[in-house]
Amino acid sequence: MTEAIHTAAAPAATTRPATGTRAEPAARRDAFFDNAKYLAIVLVAVGHAWEPLRDDSRAVTALYTLVYAFHMPAFIVISGYFSRTFDASPGRIERLVTGVAVPYVVFETAYTFFTRWSDGEPDRPVSLLDPLYLTWFLAALFVWRLTTPFWRNVRWPLPLALAVAMLATLSPDIGADLDLQRTLQFLPYFVLGLCLRPEHFRWVRRRAARLLAVPVFAGALVAAYWLAPRFEYAWLFHRSSAERFGVPAWYGPLMTLALFGCSLLLVACFLAWVPGRATWFTALGSGTLYGYLLHGFVVQAANHWHWSRAGWAREPYGAVVVTLVAAAVVTLLCTAPVRRVFRCVMEPRMDWAFRRSGDQAAAPRR
Numbered sequence: 001m002t003e004a005i006h007t008a009a010a011p012a013a014t015t016r017p018a019t020g021t022r023a024e025p026a027a028r029r030d031a032f033f034d035n036a037k038y039l040a041i042v043l044v045a046v047g048h049a050w051e052p053l054r055d056d057s058r059a060v061t062a063l064y065t066l067v068y069a070f071h072m073p074a075f076i077v078i079s080g081y082f083s084r085t086f087d088a089s090p091g092r093i094e095r096l097v098t099g100v101a102v103p104y105v106v107f108e109t110a111y112t113f114f115t116r117w118s119d120g121e122p123d124r125p126v127s128l129l130d131p132l133y134l135t136w137f138l139a140a141l142f143v144w145r146l147t148t149p150f151w152r153n154v155r156w157p158l159p160l161a162l163a164v165a166m167l168a169t170l171s172p173d174i175g176a177d178l179d180l181q182r183t184l185q186f187l188p189y190f191v192l193g194l195c196l197r198p199e200h201f202r203w204v205r206r207r208a209a210r211l212l213a214v215p216v217f218a219g220a221l222v223a224a225y226w227l228a229p230r231f232e233y234a235w236l237f238h239r240s241s242a243e244r245f246g247v248p249a250w251y252g253p254l255m256t257l258a259l260f261g262c263s264l265l266l267v268a269c270f271l272a273w274v275p276g277r278a279t280w281f282t283a284l285g286s287g288t289l290y291g292y293l294l295h296g297f298v299v300q301a302a303n304h305w306h307w308s309r310a311g312w313a314r315e316p317y318g319a320v321v322v323t324l325v326a327a328a329v330v331t332l333l334c335t336a337p338v339r340r341v342f343r344c345v346m347e348p349r350m351d352w353a354f355r356r357s358g359d360q361a362a363a364p365r366r
Contacts, residue, residue, distance in 0.1 A: 034285025049326035052308035062225040070266035080193020104138035118304040136179040161191035169252025172241040185238035213269035287334035
């Protein structure tokens with residue numbers, strides 16, 4: 001969902017940090033990360049397509065729980081990894097605004113108007129402070145990236161970020177502004193990405209790690225099936241305090257640590273299976289922000305027409321059909337023709353809004 005991925009070691013003058021903006025030349029891109037982003041965005045779309053089927057199928061609920069345990073953490077870890085060079089310099093601030101803030105404003109407004117129809121709420125207000133549906137990730141990414149210099153300079157960034165996330169679960173009064181509860185609870189994954197190095201990704205891609213990932217994922221699926229009627233999967237959304245679940249507040253910090261450990265294990269297994277070579281879908285990895293933001297309109301429209309009430313949708317083959325359709329739709333939305341159509345709002349050129357280096361030098365001192 002976010003962003004063109006490029007090597008962190010590339011010079012700042014010739015690269016664009018991972019902000020959801022322009023694709024880099026193929027020579028500067030890492031096929032592994034593009035593959036990981038594409039596969040993760042497919043899981044995001046499939047997870048959204050499964051939502052109406054959860055109540056009718058324990059198997060779908062188990063798969064949904066398993067996928068939600070790692071697909072957003074994987075995206076956020078990768079986003080953090082490619083935010084390591086963010087230093088709040090003028091050029092990077094410009095790309096943060098054009099690649100994250102502007103798409104957030106555009107799609108927050110667009111989703112508000114669209115869901116007035118799809119959700120039957122004609123008076124739903126446009127609120128840029130209350131992210132709607134998928135746009136929470138852009139708001140969170142904007143906040144996380146602005147705080148990157150802080151996390152890069154403190155002595156123990158990951159323990160501190162975990163402490164922040166744990167305390168957030170104790171605070172039911174955290175408001176909906178910028179979906180701050182979810183921003184804080186997902187923060188450790190972003191900070192972990194900031195702390196990672198290329199050798200860490202090489203480690204999880206070793207043959208031994210790939211083989212070990214098979215029984216781990218199999219065990220996780222069995223556990224998810226067992227937990228399906230016993231576990232409140234909304235914990236995986238990280239958007240509510242513990243008290244909202246009707247449990248003692250101290251459950252929140254413990255659940256934060258438990259989910260963090262489980263999610264990281266599954267993220268490592270997921271990355272172990274991601275191909276490191278160029279494949280037919282590698283080029284689609286640079287368009288995942290398009291697939292992420294646009295597929296929500298398809299999901300909302302489909303739910304408006306109550307497709308899940310059809311008899312076939314409740315059959316086992318129905319879940320398979322839904323999965324394939326969701327994967328195909330999001331794949332199409334990541335393709336170059338779609339990106340050309342929507343580039344003006346996803347990757348706007350806003351040179352008129354920012355000073356160039358010469359303009360900054362000539363600006364009077366105050």
